[in-house]
Amino acid sequence: MASSTPAAAPCADVAVVILNWNGRAFLRQFLPSVLAFSDGATVFLADNASTDDSVAAVEQEFPAVRIIRNAGNLGFCEGYNQALAQVGAEFRYYVLLNSDVEVTAGWLRPQRELLEGNPRIAACQPKIRQYSTVATGRRQFEYAGAAGGYLDQLGYPFCRGRLFDTLETDHGQYDDPRPIAWATGACMLVRTEAWHALGGLEPVFFAHMEEIDLCWRLQNAGWQVWYHGGCTVFHVGGGTLHKSNPRKTYLNFHNGLALVYKNTHSAELAWVLPTRLLLDWVAAVRLFLQNHRADYRAIVKAHADFFFRRSYWRQRRREQPTKLRSAERAGVYQGSLVWAYFGRGQRKFTDLPANKLT
Template identity: 45%
Template sequence: MKAAVVILNWNGKKLLETYLPSVLAHSVNAKVYVADNASTDDSLDFIAETFPEVVILKNESNLGYAGGYNEALKYVEEDIYVLLNNDVEVTHAWLEGLLSLFETSDRIAAVQPKIKSIQHPEKFDYAGAAGGFIDALGYPFCRGRIFDHLENDRGQYDTDMEIFWASGACFAVRKDCFREAKGFDESYFAHQEEIDLCWRLKNSGYSIWCSSKSEVFHQGGGTLSSSSPRKTFLNFRNSLSTLLKNSEKNPIPIIFLRMVMDGLAALRFLGKGKISHCFIILKAHVSFYSHIPEMLNKRRLLKKKKQKFMVKSIVWSSFVLKITRFDQLKFSNK
């Protein structure tokens, strides 16, 4: 089983200087690629001069996360794609921990490692933690992270587990599964595209896992910081698109409930003085509604399968019941 580590880059020379050495040091059995989204800094010159063993794949424009990977991966033929942000530090045996799970079942399509914070190494990282889930309304959460609450890693999630989605910060996916699913939805540009891909894979009968034997550290905010209104826009709009496309249930009642819940989220931003984020949520909904015909066409072409959502409402669990840890959640059987 051959693996390719593919790092998407856009004007990330400083991040590559910091994190690429760890990737090369701990990925000796894989070919390492950098897929560049038409950087205007000297990223490519730096790679060519400093790490000539790295294969550079040049995209002609900034295609975002979804389009950038889709284009670059057309030219990568290894059996397993390991998609890695340029702001991730990997560790010894991280790759072996991911690949070993694929050997247990040919129905495993994707695997993510435990993802922890560079800034606070004792804590899980926001982007994926120890495996991603969503509630029945499409709001994401993780083992180790519920909304903004990040748990310390005390070994409580040191077990391999089937999850709902693998983090785009770092996950491995079978080439054949990725191509069968036709890759990421490029209309997303960035954010939530990995949840959409994983849901489509699950609807096709595959499973997604988190490996406890693989661990990486993520800086976060390398392209868009968590405070960016653009990031808020993409997260809210793309989450709605994912629901509409992939849910086996009638999406209309769910979308209506999301409209109400997202309105409350906007009021929460307003209460914190983040006025721009409040209006960005409205903008995200307007953008989503304008693309409903396109998303319905995609929905008609996609397989549907009843999925088990471990929690009916993570919003209720977090903000009403005051639950802050994954192991405190009461899971739904429906």
């Protein structure tokens, strides 16, 4: 006799958590796709004390969405840390999803199945394309994630499909699932067990590079991070801090130094950190000479704050008993991306020598 018990939804053990601050327009635009295509996952809105009516609008228009109210505008990192603490361990997986992301049919289940099939995979991202590139058939990769995140030996991030500001068009060249260095925080599936074991995101970062730090710590702890090219989402990007904003410059340089200091193997840190400091000052002088004084001051402040917090960063570094060498981590280019891009003119991921990619 056939069982009358209904089958569980494919992603019933997944919590999709969207962090919000005054994002009513994005929520109204993109929540319908999340609710329609998430295969039974529970959708949460974690609100960072918005001053618009975005929470009221979601409660009225999307009653299936569960609301979490944070006490203030805690930023991306602590906003998610506190929200996921409230979501708890009821769910096997979390998804960190930006409010400006349009998901598509089949975006979630293949990623979950990938993690189900390999218990050492802690996090995964789908293919990320730009939302607004209608003229190119919406096939251009998006800056924040593209086809999976990589690092060079100095800790500079890039992606398959994006080197610095050069974005490629997706022709299916990066459809293969593979281990990577980091998965984008714009759309990251993460194993609940791993998230809580590592304590979530670095709170001092506030925002920017926090997902790179998390994924680097995951690899140091023995986990893997993957990209799944069989799933696609579209990301608007730049909605919180535009790349021309000096605050973004500050976070980029401050968090970049902390990222390298916290996670790099001791034998490599001795030359990686001084080289990063030197290149930062080259960038600062260049901005000063180009009359971008606000960005110059942002870099000076970023360095000052990094060294002011040096005792904190030493403690965070000590909390990781194991730090892998760059050749032992997936998704690392064994060379300098700065030199490859500006010195050798290598503008695409496929231009980089395959034998230098781990």
